Amino acid sequence: MKWKLCILFFLLPSLAFAKDNVTVTGKVLESQGFHNPVPFATIRVLKAADSTVVAIVSADMYVYDQYVEGANNQKRYTGEFSIELPKEEGKYIFSISSIGYQPAFMNVDLTQLGKREYLFQLGSIYLAMASQQLGEVTVKASKVKFYNKGDTLVYNADAFKLTEGSMLDALIQQMPGVELKDDGGIYVDGKYVDELLLNGRRFFDNNKQLMLQNLAAYTVKNIEVYNKRGMASELAGTDLGDSQYVMDVKLKKEFMAGTSLNVEGGYGSEDRYLGRLFAMMFTPKGQYAAYFNINNLNDSRKPGQQTSWTPEKMPTGVRKTISGGFDYNVKTLDNRWEVNGSINGETSRETDGTDVVRNNYLVTGSTYDYQFNRSRNKSWSLDTKHKIYYKTPKGYGIAAEPFFNYRNWDNYSEDINATFNESFNNVTTDFIRHIYDGNSNGALKSLINRNLTLNRQDGHALSAGTNLWQGIRMPGTNDLLVVNLIGKYNNRHDERFNRYEINYGQDVVPAQTVNRYFKNYPDFNSNLAAEVSYSRTLARGMALTLSYRYDRLYQKAASDLFLLESLESADDFLFGKMPSVFDYEALLDRNNSYLRRETDNNHRITVGYSYSTQNLHIQYNLPVTFTNQQLDYERGKTDTAFTRKSVVFDIGETLLEWRKGSHSLRWAWGLKSQTPDLVTMVSFTDDTDPLYITRGNPDLKNALQFNTRLQYQLANRETRSRMRIEGRYSVLSNALSQGYTYDTRTGIREASYYNVNGNWNAGGSISYARPIGKSLLIGNQFAARHATNVDLVGQDSPRLTRSKVYNWNFSDEFMAEYRFGKHQMGLNVTAQHDRFTSNRTDFSQQNTWTVQSGLNAVFELPANFQLATDFTVYNRRGYTDARLNTDNFVWNARLTYRVLKGKLLLMLDGYDILHDLSNVSYTINAQARTETYRTVLPRYVMFHVQWQFNSQPKGKK
Numbered sequence: 001m002k003w004k005l006c007i008l009f010f011l012l013p014s015l016a017f018a019k020d021n022v023t024v025t026g027k028v029l030e031s032q033g034f035h036n037p038v039p040f041a042t043i044r045v046l047k048a049a050d051s052t053v054v055a056i057v058s059a060d061m062y063v064y065d066q067y068v069e070g071a072n073n074q075k076r077y078t079g080e081f082s083i084e085l086p087k088e089e090g091k092y093i094f095s096i097s098s099i100g101y102q103p104a105f106m107n108v109d110l111t112q113l114g115k116r117e118y119l120f121q122l123g124s125i126y127l128a129m130a131s132q133q134l135g136e137v138t139v140k141a142s143k144v145k146f147y148n149k150g151d152t153l154v155y156n157a158d159a160f161k162l163t164e165g166s167m168l169d170a171l172i173q174q175m176p177g178v179e180l181k182d183d184g185g186i187y188v189d190g191k192y193v194d195e196l197l198l199n200g201r202r203f204f205d206n207n208k209q210l211m212l213q214n215l216a217a218y219t220v221k222n223i224e225v226y227n228k229r230g231m232a233s234e235l236a237g238t239d240l241g242d243s244q245y246v247m248d249v250k251l252k253k254e255f256m257a258g259t260s261l262n263v264e265g266g267y268g269s270e271d272r273y274l275g276r277l278f279a280m281m282f283t284p285k286g287q288y289a290a291y292f293n294i295n296n297l298n299d300s301r302k303p304g305q306q307t308s309w310t311p312e313k314m315p316t317g318v319r320k321t322i323s324g325g326f327d328y329n330v331k332t333l334d335n336r337w338e339v340n341g342s343i344n345g346e347t348s349r350e351t352d353g354t355d356v357v358r359n360n361y362l363v364t365g366s367t368y369d370y371q372f373n374r375s376r377n378k379s380w381s382l383d384t385k386h387k388i389y390y391k392t393p394k395g396y397g398i399a400a401e402p403f404f405n406y407r408n409w410d411n412y413s414e415d416i417n418a419t420f421n422e423s424f425n426n427v428t429t430d431f432i433r434h435i436y437d438g439n440s441n442g443a444l445k446s447l448i449n450r451n452l453t454l455n456r457q458d459g460h461a462l463s464a465g466t467n468l469w470q471g472i473r474m475p476g477t478n479d480l481l482v483v484n485l486i487g488k489y490n491n492r493h494d495e496r497f498n499r500y501e502i503n504y505g506q507d508v509v510p511a512q513t514v515n516r517y518f519k520n521y522p523d524f525n526s527n528l529a530a531e532v533s534y535s536r537t538l539a540r541g542m543a544l545t546l547s548y549r550y551d552r553l554y555q556k557a558a559s560d561l562f563l564l565e566s567l568e569s570a571d572d573f574l575f576g577k578m579p580s581v582f583d584y585e586a587l588l589d590r591n592n593s594y595l596r597r598e599t600d601n602n603h604r605i606t607v608g609y610s611y612s613t614q615n616l617h618i619q620y621n622l623p624v625t626f627t628n629q630q631l632d633y634e635r636g637k638t639d640t641a642f643t644r645k646s647v648v649f650d651i652g653e654t655l656l657e658w659r660k661g662s663h664s665l666r667w668a669w670g671l672k673s674q675t676p677d678l679v680t681m682v683s684f685t686d687d688t689d690p691l692y693i694t695r696g697n698p699d700l701k702n703a704l705q706f707n708t709r710l711q712y713q714l715a716n717r718e719t720r721s722r723m724r725i726e727g728r729y730s731v732l733s734n735a736l737s738q739g740y741t742y743d744t745r746t747g748i749r750e751a752s753y754y755n756v757n758g759n760w761n762a763g764g765s766i767s768y769a770r771p772i773g774k775s776l777l778i779g780n781q782f783a784a785r786h787a788t789n790v791d792l793v794g795q796d797s798p799r800l801t802r803s804k805v806y807n808w809n810f811s812d813e814f815m816a817e818y819r820f821g822k823h824q825m826g827l828n829v830t831a832q833h834d835r836f837t838s839n840r841t842d843f844s845q846q847n848t849w850t851v852q853s854g855l856n857a858v859f860e861l862p863a864n865f866q867l868a869t870d871f872t873v874y875n876r877r878g879y880t881d882a883r884l885n886t887d888n889f890v891w892n893a894r895l896t897y898r899v900l901k902g903k904l905l906l907m908l909d910g911y912d913i914l915h916d917l918s919n920v921s922y923t924i925n926a927q928a929r930t931e932t933y934r935t936v937l938p939r940y941v942m943f944h945v946q947w948q949f950n951s952q953p954k955g956k957k
Helices: 002-017 168-174 208-214 231-236 429-433 441-446 581-585
Strands: 021-030 042-047 053-058 062-064 075-077 080-086 091-097 104-109 119-127 146-149 152-156 178-180 186-188 195-198 220-228 244-251 258-268 272-282 286-295 318-331 337-362 365-391 396-420 447-473 480-504 512-520 523-539 542-563 594-612 616-635 638-649 651-660 663-674 685-689 692-695 703-716 721-733 735-742 749-756 759-772 776-795 801-820 823-838 846-861 865-877 887-899 904-911 920-924 928-934 940-951
Touching: 042 080, 053 080, 091 119, 104 119, 168 178, 168 208, 168 220, 186 244, 195 208, 208 286, 231 365, 231 396, 231 447, 231 480, 231 523, 272 940, 365 429, 396 429, 429 447, 441 447, 749 776
Parallel strands: 021 119, 195 244, 692 749, 735 776
Antiparallel strands: 021 080, 042 053, 042 091, 062 075, 091 104, 146 152, 152 220, 178 186, 220 244, 258 272, 258 940, 272 286, 286 318, 318 337, 337 365, 337 928, 365 396, 396 447, 447 480, 480 512, 480 523, 512 542, 523 542, 542 594, 594 616, 616 638, 616 651, 651 663, 663 703, 685 692, 703 721, 721 759, 735 749, 759 776, 776 801, 801 823, 823 846, 846 865, 865 887, 887 904, 904 940, 920 928
16 A cells, blocks of 8 residues: 555656647757858747648847846857647747748658657757848946856856966866865766766867866856756657756857867976967867977966965876877767767876874784885776767667776885884884984884885786667657666776785894785676666656666786795896796795685666756666676685675665745665675785785675765845755664784784674754845855764774764855955865764864964956966864964965967966975874875965967858
């Protein structure tokens, strides 16, 4: 009875569609040039039999490019129209006309529509220009930075005052409600952006970093954020729940035709340099882009801007990078064919050095780690991906997406580590190297272990595959049949040469001195999959999808470890001079060598439901997976083969969205199972790292994670303000964790895999942003979060105890921007409080504060100069160690001189002008307090030049 009620609840909305209507859509475009929209074209629908006018509609659909007070150019009209007609059989004539254009006529036959077909797409309708045209009228008015229209959030790029020479990332970082992560991930109002598009098209296979760091901000007109339908929904003509949340970068009109070029080069102190070239070309059918970068900056700071940069994000080492690529996206004018793809290559050399001092919290006291790492890494990579897509107006589509990636690396590193029972000042690499020379007897008495390690690793990896997709809309319906075939292959070839020397306590004789060679190949895996789904339209906006997917995964991985300490040529192998196979094959360490072969056969059945109206969207997926896994594993004396069969019930993200006027409410939740890797369930011992020994656990269970999120948003058109209130909760049962016991005498950790309960977190936030008048924008976000983390830890005993650490986090961020004349100033204040407590009696409670307050400004000076500057104070308080309670004053600036009407920029950058930013950072968590010393110098000066070129075809200027 309960199941019947649930089904009835989800199907009730279909009762609202008793009246059968057909939605007819189309788009009116110019037949010449770049096929611009023809707004306000008149569409008359006449009966074919007697020319009786049935309906009249205007092509007045639009999206908001920007909100402009007191003017009509706030909207960008797309030339699209939509009309509802009674679902009666008949033949019609569509008459399309507009002032200044020659009229067009279309015969439309609706008799082909089926009983459950609710959409008829006319496609693009082209109008030829008449001999006389009306002149253009330009309306000027003030602009604001963002505006909501329906489901689309629009940011006006011209309303943001940016430093000259800025790229797209600088623009996005200034947009209210948008968070840009260091890895290029973008969040709008807390929601992850799936794709970053350029003029509605894919760009470099959604590699966000490429567009963020290479597309010049001055080319952008506006940025739209909305839900974009997937291929299946577009083909079916109704929402099937495959939409993606996208950010669409729209270029200014003058950059959407012809060719544009942006070139930049610079050189600075500390031998820093950069070179950048980015080119775009647009034709009526396609867009093309190419880039080339060379630099050794390894720095994400931007002078004169509000960013999320903090001293803890300062990169380490010097990285020299050369990269380049080409991207294309071509569509036919009838939108039947689309071909896009990209190819990218990169080579890099990195010299890095990091020193770490760590205070480990243990039951009977603390231990102190001193770690020094020096590394030299080289790598190069090549990746390419392409897509060919063909579709017809009658609902047939086919796509192929092949890809190929290759990476090669050659890395060398040296690690010098020591662990003590006491802390010492001014510990260096030489101090640890020569601790047994008799000059450090006090430290030697406190020494637990010393480890000197050299590593060299080289190898390559490749992956290739393709995805073949085919969709067929059933005749007379909006039902869709989809068949998807997937093939993937990955191969990795890796060799590692390692030498380590370990001493315990005061014993001057090393307990172990080993030269080792790891042969980590063959190592490959493949995945063959086939999926069939059928989506049935129950009513307008309502669809039920049933899908079946079969996956066959096979992987083979081998790792052979050879002990070379008895070879005279051991000194040579570290630099790639291998002894003969005859010599090292006899020295196999069988206990730490393994061969893994695994075959998985997965059958997944999913029932999906989606329902959409103008104000309501409901979506859920219920997948059931039947898994059969077979593992053959050989390691030392262990030779095991076992099969695991399981049935996994998940609940994909269930989504409920309600919108009405300025209000929207969104609730999402999901339940997901996490199965442990089969190898972790094998009874093995891995002492490859003699200071961290790992064992398997055959008694592991599946973990289960529940997540939910509730969000309310208000977008007030009158005040142009936006408010968001959000709450989150997550709990993880049977969390897969590594617990360990610690030997205080030797510093050895012996770990195994366990299931742990008690991990959960919850939080909420409220944010608000609004303009005040025409010059001031303010915003504030307050957030609170609680997390309970559970670990298993033991000391000098195999018995493990549950360690619970509780963390309360509160943060508040206030921002304000004031624009006067051609100048702009900004204020940003962020305060964060963390409170750490624990059930452990030896745990030292922490109440810490971090405050970041700063001013930034962009001033337009006489004689074509611009000054962009920022000044930030970083304060840390509440740490028990006084060295962590720091104050840093950071000042950055950029002076720009414009030449050739702004097409040539001469720029001088200064970073950390006060020289107060330390290359030392501090972090603290439940297990340890860590000090990290970076070798990079945060202070430098750079002079660079940027040239902007734009060429438009004749008649388009």
